[in-house]
Amino acid sequence: MSTVRLENLKKYYGTVKAIDGVNLNVESRSFVVLLGPSGCGKTTTLRCIAGLEVPTDGKIYFDDRDVTGLSPSERNVGMVFQFYALYPHMSVLENITFPLRACRVPPKTIEEKVKEVVQIFQLKDLLKYKASILPPGDQQRVALARAVVRDPGVLLLDEPLSALDEKFREKMRSELGKLQKRLGITTIYVTHDQREAMALGDVIVVMRDGLILQVGSPQELYEHPNSIFVGNFLGTPGMNFVECRYEKGSLVLKGTSYRLKLERQDLIAHLVPYEGREVIMGIRPEYVHVDGKLKDGGLSLEVVAIEPAGRYRLIDFLIGEKVFRVRTDWELSLVPGRRVGLQMREDRLCIFDKESGRAVVS
Amino acid sequence: MADNDKKPGASPALVHSEEVLERFTKASDRVTMGRKTYGLSDRAFMFFFLLPSLFILLFLVGYPFITLIRSGFYNFSVLRAATPAKFIGVGNFTFILTDPFTWERFIFTGKFVILNVLVQFLLGVGIAYLLQKNFKGRSVVLTLILMPMMLCPIVVGLFWKYMFNTEWGIVNYILSIFGIGKVEWLARENISVYSVIIVDTWMWTPFMILLALAAFTAIPKYLYEAAEIDRASSWFKFRHITLPLSAPVLIIAVLFRMIDSIKAFDLIYTLTGGGPGSATQTLSFDLYKRAFQYFYTGEASAYGVILLLVIMSLSLIFIRYLNRLAAQNVRR
Numbered sequence: 001m002s003t004v005r006l007e008n009l010k011k012y013y014g015t016v017k018a019i020d021g022v023n024l025n026v027e028s029r030s031f032v033v034l035l036g037p038s039g040c041g042k043t044t045t046l047r048c049i050a051g052l053e054v055p056t057d058g059k060i061y062f063d064d065r066d067v068t069g070l071s072p073s074e075r076n077v078g079m080v081f082q083f084y085a086l087y088p089h090m091s092v093l094e095n096i097t098f099p100l101r102a103c104r105v106p107p108k109t110i111e112e113k114v115k116e117v118v119q120i121f122q123l124k125d126l127l128k129y130k131a132s133i134l135p136p137g138d139q140q141r142v143a144l145a146r147a148v149v150r151d152p153g154v155l156l157l158d159e160p161l162s163a164l165d166e167k168f169r170e171k172m173r174s175e176l177g178k179l180q181k182r183l184g185i186t187t188i189y190v191t192h193d194q195r196e197a198m199a200l201g202d203v204i205v206v207m208r209d210g211l212i213l214q215v216g217s218p219q220e221l222y223e224h225p226n227s228i229f230v231g232n233f234l235g236t237p238g239m240n241f242v243e244c245r246y247e248k249g250s251l252v253l254k255g256t257s258y259r260l261k262l263e264r265q266d267l268i269a270h271l272v273p274y275e276g277r278e279v280i281m282g283i284r285p286e287y288v289h290v291d292g293k294l295k296d297g298g299l300s301l302e303v304v305a306i307e308p309a310g311r312y313r314l315i316d317f318l319i320g321e322k323v324f325r326v327r328t329d330w331e332l333s334l335v336p337g338r339r340v341g342l343q344m345r346e347d348r349l350c351i352f353d354k355e356s357g358r359a360v361v362s
Numbered sequence: 363m364a365d366n367d368k369k370p371g372a373s374p375a376l377v378h379s380e381e382v383l384e385r386f387t388k389a390s391d392r393v394t395m396g397r398k399t400y401g402l403s404d405r406a407f408m409f410f411f412l413l414p415s416l417f418i419l420l421f422l423v424g425y426p427f428i429t430l431i432r433s434g435f436y437n438f439s440v441l442r443a444a445t446p447a448k449f450i451g452v453g454n455f456t457f458i459l460t461d462p463f464t465w466e467r468f469i470f471t472g473k474f475v476i477l478n479v480l481v482q483f484l485l486g487v488g489i490a491y492l493l494q495k496n497f498k499g500r501s502v503v504l505t506l507i508l509m510p511m512m513l514c515p516i517v518v519g520l521f522w523k524y525m526f527n528t529e530w531g532i533v534n535y536i537l538s539i540f541g542i543g544k545v546e547w548l549a550r551e552n553i554s555v556y557s558v559i560i561v562d563t564w565m566w567t568p569f570m571i572l573l574a575l576a577a578f579t580a581i582p583k584y585l586y587e588a589a590e591i592d593r594a595s596s597w598f599k600f601r602h603i604t605l606p607l608s609a610p611v612l613i614i615a616v617l618f619r620m621i622d623s624i625k626a627f628d629l630i631y632t633l634t635g636g637g638p639g640s641a642t643q644t645l646s647f648d649l650y651k652r653a654f655q656y657f658y659t660g661e662a663s664a665y666g667v668i669l670l671l672v673i674m675s676l677s678l679i680f681i682r683y684l685n686r687l688a689a690q691n692v693r694r
Contacts, residue, residue, distance in 0.1 A: 052587050052591075072590045073592075077591060079591045081584055083584070085584040088607075101598075102593050103593050
């Protein structure tokens with residue numbers, strides 16, 4: 001299986017910078033997810049890797065072989081398009097065999113390969129149907145089968161689950177993950193859905209405005225976002241951000257009189273240059289403890305709204321003008337208007353620079 | 363139910379509720395004009411709207427058509443309208459179908475139609491394929507290419523007649539530059555057929571190009587991208603994606619050109635006048651001569667019916683094929 005390396009990849013459409021210098025290493029057999037809001041350049045990056053777009057600048061390497069100038073057919077990639085792009089006038093069987101027939105693979109080999117993928121994707125009952133009349137879920141399986149039937153070096157997936165409904169998407173998601181591990185194909189997957197990215201990726205690449213913001217494992221990104229954007233983008237709901245002033249080892253929350261005394265020495269060390277200045281404190285909703293008793297000098301806020309979410313509830317508070325969300329279980333009886341005490345887990349605290357949005361400590 | 367003064371639920375007697383029930387069921391397929399229900403169904407209402415146009419159609423198409431079929435069974439000429447038409451049964455039909463001259467025309471027309479449509483199809487699809495890609499001045503080229511189609515066939519025939527002139531025509535002049543001697547484009551029996559095909563192709567290939575281009579551009583780009591990823595060659599893409607997906611439109615285009623070629627008259631009339639001899643007379647040219655030069659009205663009517671049947675059965679084959687294509691795309 002191939003490795004993929006992008007070096008300073010750029011793609012401009014006129015003055016629009018779709019990708020503005022992307023560097024990325026994709027290891028062999030790994031599952032890499034390009035994640036970002038629409039228009040962040042993730043699909044363009046994928047299309048450059050596929051060879052469907054010619055980059056304005058930069059290099060693409062497969063296994064240290066420069067493929068930048070090569071056409072898609074010379075790169076040995078498999079791809080599943082967002083809406084599958086099955087050949088509508090062909091049967092499922094013809095669709096799957098298309099990549100093999102196009103390369104004049106002998107019929108005997110075709111038969112063997114088809115048998116193999118039909119078994120993997122459970123397509124036996126669908127083979128004779130026209131691709132265009134299949135429901136999206138089946139189309140997706142056919143598209144995957146077509147992409148992997150000729151053993152591509154790299155598998156590229158462009159939001160393959162977005163056309164499915166919620167329940168089915170979850171099922172296909174877990175199947176896709178298992179399948180990738182089983183086939184061991186280097187996979188690059190594009191999505192704007194952070195839950196999909198978290199569930200599937202060995203490595204997540206968060207992109208924004210044509211640039212990579214952060215690369216890391218799902219857990220790394222979740223616990224240690226390097227910017228406000230990443231913290232906010234990952235997780236449902238995203239991270240809470242509170243404007244604070246840093247004063248002599250304490251954070252003073254703007255809009256309250258609460259003063260959070262820091263114990264962690266590494267935090268304090270990193271915050272030295274910010275003495276007397278404003279910073280953004282970030283904390284995930286599940287790392288705040290809600291307490292019925294109010295403590296002196298502790299943070300106490302009034303419940304604004306409660307949103308049940310299965311085993312948990314999401315409680316909205318207001319700090320200044322901004323919503324501060326906390327995830328909590330059902331033990332404490334809460335009603336809007338009640339004032340409760342809140343304790344933040346200091347070990348889970350992230351601090352961001354107010355101007356750049358970059359993490360100071362995370 | 364604006365006119366319902368009794369509330370259905372409140373009616374005590376069984377008789378009443380039955381009446382109410384009837385009223386409910388009938389009202390649904392009646393035209394309720396807000397106050398009163400007339401005994402006019404939606405269907406009848408639509409029919410009344412269609413009636414005027416139906417009448418005009420009947421008058422303009424139905425009547426002449428029936429007259430045509432009727433006079434096919436008579437020995438009759440409009441020149442001798444005073445002489446009563448004589449009923450001769452299928453006499454006209456047997457006469458035409460046993461006449462070796464008619465069969466000559468049939469064979470010529472068949473040859474002309476097949477060659478003509480084939481050349482135009484290949485050229486049209488080929489040029490459309492080349493024109494698919496965006497290049498500088500594409501729209502100008504496209505407009506120029508479509509020009510011949512916009513001209514009047516009579517004018518095209520006359521122009522080419524001069525251009526094909528053996529002694530001073532430009533075609534032979536250009537050929538003479540390359541050292542090729544004089545070709546008698548329109549005066550030789552075996553050459554004039556091809557001359558007619560050349561002119562018809564010059565005029566009508568643009569039609570093929572236009573339809574093929576429309577069909578090609580309707581094919582989504584992502585299919586080609588998928589094929590590109592699947593390592594398909596240009597020919598493989600054309601053969602397995604472009605052609606099958608544009609087939610319905612191409613079939614219609616071929617059908618149009620086929621029917622038009624069978625009917626070809628105006629262009630041939632001015633170009634060769636059907637000559638030399640009768641070498642370039644198509645069936646419709648022959649029909650024209652029988653109807654308006656010899657005024658064998660009864661015979662020409664029968665001829666028209668035969669021609670109509672030929673064209674209709676040809677179209678039927680194509681339409682069957684089209685339907686099959688459509689059915690294939692829905693069948694589960």
